[in-house]
Amino acid sequence: MNPSFKLILIILISFEISFTRSLTANCVLIAVCLIYLMIHKIKLKTLGIVLLIPVIPAVALSITIAFFTPAQDYHFALVLFSRMFAYVLLGTSFTLINSPIELARSLEQNLHLPSKFAYGSLAAFGVLPKMKSTILTLQKAALMRGITLSYWSPKLYFKALLIAMNWSDELAQAMLSHGYVEDTTRTYAATIPIKSTDWAYMIVPILIIQPLLFLLP
Amino acid sequence: MSSIDIQNLNFNYQPNSTTLSDVNVQFEIGQFYLLVGPSGSGKSTLLKILTGLLPEFGGEIANGTFSIPNQLKVGLVFQNPNHQFTLDTPRHELEFVLENLRVDPELMPAKINSALAFCEIESLIDRQLNTLSGGEKQKVALAIVIAMERDIILLDEPFASIDPQSRAELIAKLVTLRDQQQKTIIIADHDLLGYKQVVDHVYTIHNQTIQTLSREDGLQLLTDFEKQVPAITSTLPIANLEVAFNFDELQIQIQQHALLSQSSLQIPSGKVTLITGENGIGKSTLFLSMAKLMKFSGEIQMNQTNIQKIKAKKYAREVALIFQDSENQFLTVTMREEIELSKQHRKSDYFNDAMITSCLTQLNLNELLDQVVYTLSEGQKKKLQILLMLIVEPEVLLLDEPLKGLDIDSIHQIVTILNAYRAEHQQTIVMISHQFSGLNQFVDYHLNFANQKLTYVETVS
Amino acid sequence: MNLSNHYHVRDIIFITLIGIAFGAIFISTNFIYNFLTVVLTPVGLAPMANDINMGIWVMAGPLTGFILRKPGAGFLGEFLAAVGEMFFGGQWGASTLISGAIQGIASELGFTLTGYKVYNWFSLCLSCLTTTIVTFAWDMFKNGYAEFHFGMLILLFVVRFISIFFFGGILTKMIAALLDRSHMLAKFGGSNV
Numbered sequence: 063m064n065p066s067f068k069l070i071l072i073i074l075i076s077f078e079i080s081f082t083r084s085l086t087a088n089c090v091l092i093a094v095c096l097i098y099l100m101i102h103k104i105k106l107k108t109l110g111i112v113l114l115i116p117v118i119p120a121v122a123l124s125i126t127i128a129f130f131t132p133a134q135d136y137h138f139a140l141v142l143f144s145r146m147f148a149y150v151l152l153g154t155s156f157t158l159i160n161s162p163i164e165l166a167r168s169l170e171q172n173l174h175l176p177s178k179f180a181y182g183s184l185a186a187f188g189v190l191p192k193m194k195s196t197i198l199t200l201q202k203a204a205l206m207r208g209i210t211l212s213y214w215s216p217k218l219y220f221k222a223l224l225i226a227m228n229w230s231d232e233l234a235q236a237m238l239s240h241g242y243v244e245d246t247t248r249t250y251a252a253t254i255p256i257k258s259t260d261w262a263y264m265i266v267p268i269l270i271i272q273p274l275l276f277l278l279p
Numbered sequence: 280m281s282s283i284d285i286q287n288l289n290f291n292y293q294p295n296s297t298t299l300s301d302v303n304v305q306f307e308i309g310q311f312y313l314l315v316g317p318s319g320s321g322k323s324t325l326l327k328i329l330t331g332l333l334p335e336f337g338g339e340i341a342n343g344t345f346s347i348p349n350q351l352k353v354g355l356v357f358q359n360p361n362h363q364f365t366l367d368t369p370r371h372e373l374e375f376v377l378e379n380l381r382v383d384p385e386l387m388p389a390k391i392n393s394a395l396a397f398c399e400i401e402s403l404i405d406r407q408l409n410t411l412s413g414g415e416k417q418k419v420a421l422a423i424v425i426a427m428e429r430d431i432i433l434l435d436e437p438f439a440s441i442d443p444q445s446r447a448e449l450i451a452k453l454v455t456l457r458d459q460q461q462k463t464i465i466i467a468d469h470d471l472l473g474y475k476q477v478v479d480h481v482y483t484i485h486n487q488t489i490q491t492l493s494r495e496d497g498l499q500l501l502t503d504f505e506k507q508v509p510a511i512t513s514t515l516p517i518a519n520l521e522v523a524f525n526f527d528e529l530q531i532q533i534q535q536h537a538l539l540s541q542s543s544l545q546i547p548s549g550k551v552t553l554i555t556g557e558n559g560i561g562k563s564t565l566f567l568s569m570a571k572l573m574k575f576s577g578e579i580q581m582n583q584t585n586i587q588k589i590k591a592k593k594y595a596r597e598v599a600l601i602f603q604d605s606e607n608q609f610l611t612v613t614m615r616e617e618i619e620l621s622k623q624h625r626k627s628d629y630f631n632d633a634m635i636t637s638c639l640t641q642l643n644l645n646e647l648l649d650q651v652v653y654t655l656s657e658g659q660k661k662k663l664q665i666l667l668m669l670i671v672e673p674e675v676l677l678l679d680e681p682l683k684g685l686d687i688d689s690i691h692q693i694v695t696i697l698n699a700y701r702a703e704h705q706q707t708i709v710m711i712s713h714q715f716s717g718l719n720q721f722v723d724y725h726l727n728f729a730n731q732k733l734t735y736v737e738t739v740s
Numbered sequence: 741m742n743l744s745n746h747y748h749v750r751d752i753i754f755i756t757l758i759g760i761a762f763g764a765i766f767i768s769t770n771f772i773y774n775f776l777t778v779v780l781t782p783v784g785l786a787p788m789a790n791d792i793n794m795g796i797w798v799m800a801g802p803l804t805g806f807i808l809r810k811p812g813a814g815f816l817g818e819f820l821a822a823v824g825e826m827f828f829g830g831q832w833g834a835s836t837l838i839s840g841a842i843q844g845i846a847s848e849l850g851f852t853l854t855g856y857k858v859y860n861w862f863s864l865c866l867s868c869l870t871t872t873i874v875t876f877a878w879d880m881f882k883n884g885y886a887e888f889h890f891g892m893l894i895l896l897f898v899v900r901f902i903s904i905f906f907f908g909g910i911l912t913k914m915i916a917a918l919l920d921r922s923h924m925l926a927k928f929g930g931s932n933v
Contacts, residue, residue, distance in 0.1 A: 130784025153833015182752030208624025234750035241379035
């Protein structure tokens with residue numbers, strides 16, 4: 063399926079379930095996503111980790127809704143509980159299967175997103191692991207002078223901004239020297255087509271989910 | 280016209296500070312040039328002007344012109360191999376580059392394969408760039424310049440952090456490009472090893488301008504460099520010295536590349552130990568491990584205690600790493616604020632105000648208290664950085680290339696201050712350095728890092 | 741006026757890197773969120789963990805808006821961070837993207853209301869206020885806040901505003917002051933127009 067279409071589908075559905083209260087729809091979505099992920103042979107361990115993420119907030123929120131609100135609405139508590147898992151599974155149905163570069167290419171070619179947004183952010187994501195270790199280095203360097211830089215220390219953010227500035231300058235220069243010029247036409251190594259099936263894959267699920275969302279509890 | 284022609288070129292980043300002045304030089308097409316000069320001398324600036332990155336990304340050409348022969352295109356390999364790729368794998372990056380040049384998609388696979396084949400890195404095509412070694416990344420960077428069919432290839436200190444073998448392989452590739460495809464090669468470097476047989480011309484950059492050396496003078500410079508012997512004397516550490524660090528079955532690796540495998544080693548307490556070794560061999564990584572900034576297997580003990588068992592905060596106060604990049608150590612804005620910050624956490628009153636003032640004077644920093652630290656020169660930054668870390672009085676100082684790019688006066692100032700402090704506190708100092716001038720009376724022991732091992736060397740002068 | 745003309749590729753990389761750097765700093769706060777959630781659940785205040793942490797999660801928006809001073813910076817600061825988080829971070833999935841967009845619009849709104857002309861305490865506080873209001877409205881639906889009784893809503897709203905005001909307001913102002921004194925942004929060039 064075309065990555066842009068798939069992302070739009072997932073966002074639309076996530077958005078809709080945020081405003082509706084159908085437990086059935088949430089459960090169907092969870093089941094469909096699980097089957098979809100299984101078909102794509104996602105490792106059970108990865109899936110397990112993904113499903114652990116929302117456990118604490120989901121449990122906490124549904125307990126609050128069920129026992130500490132005026133209405134004590136058990137059904138809505140379950141809706142919220144299932145909704146969190148639906149969010150996560152909808153998201154991973156994209157992120158575990160489509161790569162950022164596929165999405166970037168599709169957004170550039172199919173939705174005509176200016177290429178500077180697609181490739182600028184990809185260039186930044188490339189240094190993400192190094193950013194993590196650099197933040198740790200900054201904190202350690204401060205510790206060597208007896209100073210703890212915590213997440214509320216302006217100095218830590220100030221240093222992080224200086225690093226972001228330096229790196230963005232270097233990365234942008236590298237892009238330019240690799241022939242990239244903003245707002246000019248480029249050829250495409252891989253053409254990402256929009257097929258009629260892509261339209262079908264996007265519209266049919268949306269049509270199916272509507273009655274579930276609005277008619278079933 | 281068959282040369283790059285630079286006339287009366289003046290360049291500055293800030294309106295009242297000149298980086299290049301009156302540069303008059305020619306680079307002939309099809310020749311291999313080496314541009315030599317200390318860090319901060321303007322080598323990068325010149326290469327970036329020729330590539331068109333400057334003044335696009337800051338500064339201005341105050342005067343003068345440069346011209347590049349018709350139709351010839353310029354490509355650049357950057358110093359920092361980590362910040363020159365946009366995408367995640369060599370294949371994607373090469374595709375991105377060819378897309379930018381509006382190459383027909385049908386022609387892309389052949390161009391990509393032949394560029395990778397030329398650099399002998401076909402097997403890396405789908406590897407994540409983040410997991411490649413520095414040398415591999417620079418080979419990918421060269422493959423990109425080749426795929427882009429650049430006629431003039433500029434390389435800005437491309438070997439700064441890569442191992443000697445990759446360096447030799449890359450230089451050999453550049454020679455092939457010159458000999459078989461008449462490419463023009465200009466490398467900026469401060470390490471002159473391995474160029475004697477290959478370069479056509481050596482230019483030096485000094486006092487913001489370029490001197491062209493005659494072929495003979497150039498060769499002489501390279502020969503002298505290769506003959507240079509470390510002018511330091513060191514003995515082997517005698518038995519039953521007090522030990523600061525003990526390595527026990529220590530293994531350090533980055534990604535899959537093993538760097539160090541040391542079954543046992545002792546570093547004496549209260550002494551100065553120098554570590555030497557080729558670029559990219561793992562010296563800085565060893566320091567990161569010793570500072571607990573990097574994972575390792577086996578054990579490092581400090582004063583007989585496994586460092587993993589010492590609390591991070593306590594350990595950081597005992598073992599200070601002086602980072603190669605001075606800016607890593609700064610936390611505020613002005614020099615005065617930095618000093619105040621270090622003063623807050625002094626362990627004793629050795630560094631009282633009078634002492635600090637005297638150190639600042641000795642280091643020629645006393646006039647600069649209100650300057651923004653990031654705008655100091657590299658030498659001033661380094662001197663300040665070392666002083667800041669002395670003020671907090673750690674038991675051990677790990678100095679990573681503290682003398683790189685410093686003039687001889689600054690080196691003497693730093694050594695004097697370290698010596699004075701050490702006489703008082705019997706501090707342990709471990710120092711990585713490629714530079715030995717001014718260190719002769721300072722160093723006690725010398726460890727050489729080669730073949731994943733550290734070995735003590737005895738040097739007699 | 742085309743918004744995309746205000747941004748060069750370097751600005752986009754810079755803004756994304758800010759999001760990534762802040763994300764790396766926030767990782768250490770995840771356990772605080774989980775701890776607070778667990779502790780507050782038995783007393784029926786579990787959602788408050790969300791509100792207490794909100795300032796940390798949204799601060800990239802007011803900060804980029806305030807230092808870059810261009811239309812769209814507040815939005816991009818928050819949204820590009822969310823894109824990064826979706827692919828590489830917490831796996832909160834598509835809702836990260838939606839929340840990122842909503843938080844981005846929320847902090848942008850404060851600067852829009854002052855016509856991108858005023859960048860002082862007032863516009864920053866306004867951005868903190870719009871961020872509080874809009875994200876709170878979103879949580880009325882997404883996290884079922886609409887079910888809570890009025891007193892609880894007031895409490896959550898006030899806590900959220902304090903959190904956003906601390907991180908997006910006070911801290912942002914302190915960071916911007918350091919940056920300003922260092923003259924680094926001017927040297928970076930062109931961005932701060």
